Amino acid sequence: MPFVVTYPLQLALSRKPQWHRHLHTLNRYWSKLFIFMWGMPVETVRKSPLPAGQPCLYVANHSSYIDIPLLFRTIPGWLNIMGKLSLARVPVWGPIFGRAYITVDRDNAISRGRAMVQARRTLEAGRSVIIFPEGSISKKPGEEMGEFKDGAFQLAIAAGVPIVPITMPLNHRFMPDVDGLRVRYSPLAITLHEPIPTTGLTAADAPALRQRVYDIITSGFRPEAQGIPEPSHWRPSSAPAAPGTTPTPQAPQKQELASTNS
Template sequence: MLRTIIWFVYFWIYMLCTIPKLIWVKKLEKQGKIKERDQIVSGMAQRWAISLVKLSGSKIEVSGQEHLPKDTPVLFVSNHQSSFDVPILLGFIDKPKGFIAKKEIKRLPIVGAWMQLMQCVFMDRRDVRQSLQAINQGAVNLKNGYSLVVFPEGTRSLDGKMLEFKPGSLKLALKSGVPIVPVTIQGTYKIMEKNSWIIRPSQVKVKISPPVDTQAFEKDAPALSQHIFEIIEKNL
C-alpha cells in the first residue's frame, strides 16, 4: 500500500513540475519550431514513463527492438493488460509515439495537454461520428510522421488472456497505409489489476514482432485484424 501511495504522489508532483516545460513547448509550437517541440516532448514522455515503471518495482525485458523501422511512422498494435502498458510502451520501446486514447483522459489536468503535444488521438467509442473523425485524424497524424499505439481489445484483461479485437479497430492502419508493428505484453496485469489501484512489482516481457505490410491485405480489415491477433497471442 505504501508503494501505491508514493507512486501516485510522485505522479502528480512530477506533472506539476513539468508545467514550466509545458509552457515553453507550447511557445515553440506557436513559433513553428515543430521539430524542436517534438524532440522535447518525446524526451520528457520517455523519462517520465521510465521513472513511473521503476517506481513500481517492476522489471522490464524487451525483445525485438531491431524490428523497428527507423525512418517511417508505424501503428503499434498491442494487447492490453494494465494501465502500466502505456508507460512501458512509452519508456521502453525506442521510437516516439502517441496513443489512441479514451476522450476522458483528455480532461486530466496537465496530462491531457502533454498527450495532445504527443499527437495522441482521443476517441469516444459510443459516438460513431466522433470515432470516424478520430480515425481520420489518426491517419493524418501517421501520414505526417507520428507513430501511434492502439489497444484493439478496447479494455484491459483481467487475467492476461487476450480479448477479441473491437470491430474496425485497425481501420486506422488501412487508411494511413503505414506498417503495423505487433507488440505482445506479458505480466503487466500483475502490477495493477483491473478494478484495483494497488501497485505490485512484476516481471514484464515485451515482444516486438516484425512489421506487417497492411497493403498486402487489400483493405480486408477482418483478415488483417485476425492476422495481427494471432501474432500477438502466440507470443503470450
Template sequence: MRILKIIFWSVWRIWFYILLGVPILIMFPFLFISILKESWYPYFFRMARIWAKVILYGMGFYYTLTKLQQPEKNKSYMFVANHTSMMDIMLMLCVVKNPFVFVGKMELVKIPLFGFFYKRTCILVDRNSSKSRFDVFERAQKRLSQGLSICIFPEGGVPDDQTIILDAFKDGAFRLALEHQIPIVPLVFYDNKKRFSYRFFSGSPGIMRAKILPFVTTEGFTLDNRKAIRDTTRMAIYKELLEEQYEPVAKANKLTT
C-alpha cells in the same frame, strides 16, 4: 497477513498517483512549451519517455524487451498491444523509441495534470459517438503525414472479465494502417495484468516483459483485407499469451514424467 497486504496495496496505489503527478509538475514548463507547436511533438515524446521510466522504476518495476524485428528510425508504424493495465501506457513509452501518438479513451482526461497533456497530445475517441470515431481518422492521418507513428490498443479497453486472455480486436488500427500502407507492429505485454491490474487490491513490484513480434505488412493490401490483417495480428499476440499461460504447466508436467 491479509491486513498487511491491504496496507501495502493501499500505500502503493497512492504512491502511483504521486509518481504520476510529481514528474509532470517538475517538467511542466518544458512539457508546456513542447505542446505549443505540433512540430515540436518529438521533444514532448522524449520527456514522456522519461516520465514513464520514473513511474515504472518508482513503482518497483523493471522491464525487458525482446525484439524479433527492429522498427527503423524516421519511419511510421502502427503499434498495437494487448491491454490489461494502466502500466501499458508507460511500458509502451519505454520500449518504443519511434515518436508515436496514442489513440485513447476520453475518460483519462479527468486525471489531474496527466489529463491536461493527454488531451493536447493524444487522439481522443468517444466510442459512443460516430462523429468522434471519424475525427480520430482525420487526426491520425494528419499525424502520420507528419512522419509520426500511431499507437492503439485494439481491444478498445480492458476486459471486465479478468479470465479473458485477449479480447476481440476492433478494426480502427488496421484500417488506418491499410489506408497509409504502414507496417503493423504487434507487441506483447506478458506481466502487466499480474503486476498492476485495474483491481485496487492486487499487484506487486517485479519484472514487466515485452516482446516486439514480426511486423504485419499492409503493403499491397486494401481495406477489403482489414479483417484478415486484424485477425492475423490478434492471433500472433494471442499465441504468445497462450503459450505463456500454459508454459508453467508444461514445465511441471515435464518434471513429473
C-alpha cells in the same frame, strides 16, 4: 514523483503543437524513471528490427494502467497514441494528454471518425501511432483479449504502413485495472513482434489482417500470468468478545497477513 517534478515543463510544452515532439521526449524519460522507481525488472524482446525510415502502426493488448508508460519507455521516436476521451479529463495530467495525443469517445461515431483522420494525418507526417484495438482494458487480461475493432487495420492499409503487434503479458499482475490502487511485485515484459507489411492490401483484407494480429499478440501470453491478483488485507485471529461477556479461552494464534500474490 517523476511526473510532479516535470509537470511545469510538460504543461508549458503542451501549449503549442510545435513543442509536442519535446513533450513526448520528456514523457519517455519520465516513463523510464517511473518504472525504474517501482523496482520492476523489464524483459524486452524485439523479434526483428523495426522498419527504418517509415512510420509504423503499433497494435498492443490493453490490460493495465502501466501500459502507456511501458510503451513510451520501449518504443523509440516521436509517437502518437490513441486513448479514450476520459484520459483527457483526469485532473492535472489529462489536459496535457488531450493536447499532445489523440483522444476518442468510442461510443460516438463522429469522434471515432475524427480520431482516425488524426491518426491518418499523423502517419502521413511520418510519425508512428499506437492503438489498443480492443478499445478498453480486457476483462480477462493475460488470458484473452476483447474483440478487436476494424479501425486500426483499415487505417494501416489505407496509409500503407506496417503493423507491429505488441504483447504485454504481465502488466495486469503488477498494476491491475481495479477499484483503488493495487500493486504487486511482478517483473514486466514486452514483446515487439515482427512487422507485418500492408503494401498491396485492400480494405477487403482488413478482417484477415485483424485476426492475424490478434493471434500473434495472444501467442505471447503466459499461462502462469492469468488472473487478477487478490487484494491484501489484515485478518484478525479471532472476533472480539461482545460487551459484558467473558471471552472464551482460545489457544494463542498469530495474527496473519492474508495476502495472495503479494
